[in-house]
Amino acid sequence: MPHPEVERQMPTDEARELLHLVRDIARREIAPRACEDEEAGRFPRETFTLLSRAGLLGLPYDSASGGGDQPYEVYLQVVEELAAARLTVGLGVSVHSLSCHALAGFGTREQRARHLPGMLGGGLLGAYCLSEPSSGSDAASLRTKAVRDGGDWVLTGTKAWVTHGGVADFCTVLARSGGEGAHGITAFLVPGDAEGLSAAPPERKMGLKGSPTAQVHLDGVRVSDARRIGDEGQGFQIALSALDSGRLGIAACAIGVAQAALDEAVAYAKGRIQFGRPVADFQGIRFLLADMATRIEAGRALYLSAARLRDAGRPFSPQAAMAKLLCTDAAMQVTTDAVQVLGGYGYTADFPVERWMREAKVLQIVEGTNQIQRMVIARHLAGPETR
Known part of the structure; x- marks a missing residue:
């Protein structure tokens, strides 16, 4: 259908x-x-x-x-x-x-x-190299080194959870060029075929299996200073600026997955006959579908509202965090409910809802876990945490 x-x-x-x-x-x-x-x-x-x-x-x-x-x-x-x-x-x-x-x-x-x-x-495909095996949510503690050598930089370290790792034509790499903390990080544009750049075998994931996620190793990768992006020490600011926009992309992805799951659930419920009637006639299923649709519409409205703030040149960081949080939580709930609507069939690979349920889970994790999003929102409301 x-x-x-x-x-x-x-x-x-x-x-x-x-x-x-x-x-x-x-x-x-x-x-x-x-x-x-x-x-x-x-x-x-x-x-x-x-x-x-x-x-x-x-x-x-x-x-x-x-x-x-x-x-x-x-x-x-x-x-x-x-x-x-x-x-x-x-x-x-x-x-x-x-x-x-x-x-x-x-x-x-x-x-x-x-x-x-x-x-x-021009047909090129990019990767974003921020996280490391020991620095995920705490990105400011990254350890990949960038050392000046004349007019070049030499990059050494390992990046983790890199989408398109091993297949990207270029990588935006954040590396430590100075002291500890956020102010010692610089951004670089690294060619995907740079000598010393390699990728580990892709991670074996619960879902999203067609998208390679891999560690990227930088073993003395030499890049010209002409490939340094921004000022020395400005890299963390650049990374945070990108993540605000990237979180809206994840929110949109989540609503796309959720919409696909709702569409499949509605089509199945209208066509599945039990007790002489389509299961879509039963109030339990109808209310479930209504809640799924409401979560999707609310998430879409929120990510679009944040996008319009961005387009107007206004601050949108807390709204981006809210959108990422709400939309990915909605996707997890909607895909779980879609499996329930399809019953036993929903749990089989013969229908795509089980795949969407597995895929929705990762969206609550990537580009800042939803716990991190709550921290961002709370800081906007109540200020930094006291130590």
Whole structure:
């Protein structure tokens, strides 16, 4: 049974046409193979090449640098549509955008002119290297070293939980160039084929199996100072700036997964006959579906509200944390409920809801766990914790 399309209010005719293009690509190129490719753990590099050619990997960036000049309000709804078709793709677009953020926002004019066109529309794919085996939520304690050597920097260390690790064409790497704490960190743009850069075998994950997540090793990787992004010691500020935007991408991904699960649950409930009636006739199922739909609409409204603040140039950090928290918690609940609606069938791999339930879990963890989001929100309300 075909699923209904979400009714969206897009700000321009161009945005509406863009969404039609995205839905067509999702329907023809992504969704039909999603279950099979996820089960096999296949990374859809050809899909990202297609998206790049269609101008969909640089949507929120300046067209002068190869981007799409789209507001975040539009970009995030594109991410949601892609995630609904296959989370590996939606999340991949979000991570790629995150990987471009440092150079687009803090690079020099010469750096942007040299690198951004390929990153945004030239078929390249990015990775974001912040976390390490011993520094996840406590990112300011990272240990990867950046040591000056003449006009170059030499990077040594290990990054962890890197989406696109081993397949990325470029990496935004945060490394310690100075003393301890947040003020000793600097950002670098590292080519994916740099000598001394390698990736461990991908992690064996509960879900999102088509998206490679791997440790990235930097063994004396030499990069020119021309690839340093921003000032020395500015890296942590750059990282936090990127994460505020990245959290909105994760929120949009979560709502995409949740919407897909709701659509599947509604279609199943209308077609499954028990006691002589569709199970959608029973109040227990109807109320469950109503709660699922309400959580999705609330999450979508919140991430779009935060996006509009960002588009207006206003502070949006607490709203981004709220959106990431609410949307990913909603996705976990909605996908769990979708499995329940399908009953025993929901627990089998014959239907996609069990996959969406496994995928929803990781969205509560990546780009700042939901416990970290609560800390960010509380600090905005009550100030820093007393020591």
